[in-house]
Amino acid sequence: MDNPTVFISYSHDDAQHEAWVLKLATDLRSHGVNAILDQWDLRLGSDLRFFMENGLSASNLVLCICSEEYVKKVNSGLHGAGYEGMVMSQTLLSNAKSEFIISIVRNINSTQKVPLAFGSKLYIDFSNDTQYVAKYWELLERIYGEDLKKKPPLGENPFSMQLSKKIAAKTKTETVLYHSPAMDGTVTFRFDNNNGIYAIGNGEYSFNTRWSRAGNNTIHAYGLIGYIPGVTTIPDIAYIYNFDYSSKARTIKTGEIIILENQHRHFAAIKLGPVKSSNHGHSYDEMTFEYHIYYPE
Template sequence: MSVNVPKVFISYSHDTQAHKKWVLELAQRLRNSGVDAILDQFRVSLGDDLGGFMEKSVAESNRIIMVCTDNYVTKANSGLGGVGYEKMIMTAEYMTNIDSNKVIPLIRQNGTHNVPTFLKTRLHINFSREDEYELQFDNLLREIHQAPLFKEPPVGNSPFESVAEKPLESVMDKRMELLKEMVIFYNKGKSSLYFDNLHRLLGCSKIFAEIYISALLDDQFIQRVQHYSIGVSIDAYQITDRAKLYAIEQGWVTE
């Protein structure tokens, strides 16, 4: 099996046959969705050492799903270690040695949302409503695969920070991309460009184009010039001597 496949151990109490079937189907769906779900119903036979199986599974798994029913919570809080499958995995002393985000409490109760005392402060996922099963399964699967629905975007540059106050980053932002394109056009004999030309070069919204152009004006990399067409004045933009020197420093132009 690929090393990239997440391994998940499912801990639960054998409350009823219906509950065991629900857990089995959850494990089967996880396995069908790229998760190595470890379950006693798959791997434990008569005569096997349940305690050893659980300890080994917990140690080797990336995550642990604790299916919290009222019966499971009662046994966990009581530290009952001699009831077959719940041996050792239920004790708070054992669980406190596990990484803080390794355990995923899964609520599977009717009317209550109890979890073992030592999991009270951890975020849980709620599978108590059948009509929300698909939504919660998707949330669970994304958590296991580390594929969140919404990813945190990178922090951009402050639009109010001038080049004079802070040297430009080595990774060019949109302003520098635009300036580089203007330098290229200047070398090709195009000394000035209209707003529509710059807007197309940026490939962004008009508002952001105005912000980037304004920033280059403030930093004195470009200047506004007037062109006349049929008696009408039209704004155009051209690079300054400062921009030319900066282009040479950046290696955008050579002799």
């Protein structure tokens, strides 16, 4: 969805809570989400129930701001929040939209974080204001479906193939030795195997690092590479645009940093560790590198 529509359901606990909900709705609209909020869309003289029913039916998702008062009202069926809860419960019970509701927890001290009708559905906890940006990004990912892109694609069953294909399948399964799915990590591998390729990350945030022999504690790196000689600290994402991306091959030394860009325009920082070269006194080629994939947290 280019511009998903969300209906915001909440209780008018106090002026401070209403202001927080208004900020959330404003932030969402600034990022392309068509947020429906009574503070904007319910005009003087409008029918309250019509506004609720029409907003719920016209929306792709409903954001339920689950404060202490909101949970009480929905559980008891009181006031506007209670009526909205009844309408949403009917939707859940009919199983028409099983992922229709996103619960947002705010100002709750009790163990029951969401209304009983919502069952065991997961929620996003916005209780800590210092984590607002991280939780807000998590919410945006859910609204736009970006959270699904973290999941790697499903491969073929290697045992369903004919015998003539099993050797190729076995070779492919062995590539798991050259893959670290984590977003941060340190790896050590023999780059004289697997064509010098080691994969990091997953989904849209996956990168194929590629290396070849140069010498002890030096190596050739290939790809869409950013490089500044002598940089030895993994930089903040705001600084990576200062790197030089004019070459697709670099020779780097232990301790130096390169930035990789993948086909989805995401970035990863690589810090080279020790390198062993079979041309310089070692029995095989081996390298270590530390990496960080720039992913909104």
